[in-house]
Amino acid sequence: xxxxxxxxxxxxxxxxxxxxxxxxxxxxxxxxxxxxxxxxxxxxxxxxxxxxxxxxxxxxxxxxxxxxxxxxxxxxxxxxxxxxxxxxxxxxxxxxxxxxxxxxxxxxxxxx
Amino acid sequence: xxxxxxxxxxxxxxxxxxxxxxxxxxxxxxxxxxxxxxxxxxxxxxxxxxxxxxxxxxxxxxxxxxxxxxxxxxxxxxxxxxxxxxxxxxxxxxxxxxxxxxxxxxxxxxxxxxxx
Numbered sequence: 001x002x003x004x005x006x007x008x009x010x011x012x013x014x015x016x017x018x019x020x021x022x023x024x025x026x027x028x029x030x031x032x033x034x035x036x037x038x039x040x041x042x043x044x045x046x047x048x049x050x051x052x053x054x055x056x057x058x059x060x061x062x063x064x065x066x067x068x069x070x071x072x073x074x075x076x077x078x079x080x081x082x083x084x085x086x087x088x089x090x091x092x093x094x095x096x097x098x099x100x101x102x103x104x105x106x107x108x109x110x111x112x
Numbered sequence: 113x114x115x116x117x118x119x120x121x122x123x124x125x126x127x128x129x130x131x132x133x134x135x136x137x138x139x140x141x142x143x144x145x146x147x148x149x150x151x152x153x154x155x156x157x158x159x160x161x162x163x164x165x166x167x168x169x170x171x172x173x174x175x176x177x178x179x180x181x182x183x184x185x186x187x188x189x190x191x192x193x194x195x196x197x198x199x200x201x202x203x204x205x206x207x208x209x210x211x212x213x214x215x216x217x218x219x220x221x222x223x224x225x226x227x228x
Binding site (some may be wrong): 030031033035041042043044045048050075088090096097098099100101102103104105 | 162218
């Protein structure tokens with residue numbers, strides 16, 4: 001069963017614009033991670049935010065986490081055509097095994 | 113390291129046949145996960161191992177599915193007999209889970225299974 005739900009399901013923007021994707025989840029978490037998947041490829045880890053963190057940055061990526069609302073957002077600034085991919089949030093409820101439950105993902109299309 | 117290696121990359125089989133998917137995790141990683149991805153159901157966690165021991169197989173859809181990890185460098189996911197609804201992309205992922213600290217998962221390229 002899926003833990004997280006992303007919205008929007010699909011997002012289409014122009015190069016240079018910012019892209020914001022949201023993720024909601026249902027149960028308590030130890031950490032939340034965002035992954036990227038290019039068409040026909042495996043998932044690649046982007047960023048991890050722990051439950052006691054509220055915001056994290058990595059290059060053009062900014063992730064926020066609101067545990068009271070059980071939600072997270074991923075912001076990609078100054079998007080590029082190469083950012084076109086599907087983006088997934090994944091939650092880890094803890095327990096020491098790094099067991100990740102993935103949401104349905106957001107398909108991002110960045111047009112030149 | 114070459115990353116997580118899955119084989120085959122593509123598999124087409126007839127309904128009723130046995131299918132075996134293979135995975136070599138990243139050397140030194142102690143957790144291994146099998147996921148299935150479909151348009152309808154997204155990414156589903158099927159089973160995961162820690163130190164070669166199956167921890168939770170509650171995501172395995174039916175008894176037709178089985179997974180093994182005979183050693184730290186190899187795992188298999190077997191479907192017997194296969195059915196058309198098993199058609200999906202199957203991913204293997206591994207991670208290093210040191211004493212409960214959070215860690216990222218590394219995914220293989222996946223095996224695209226088509227059952228006709």
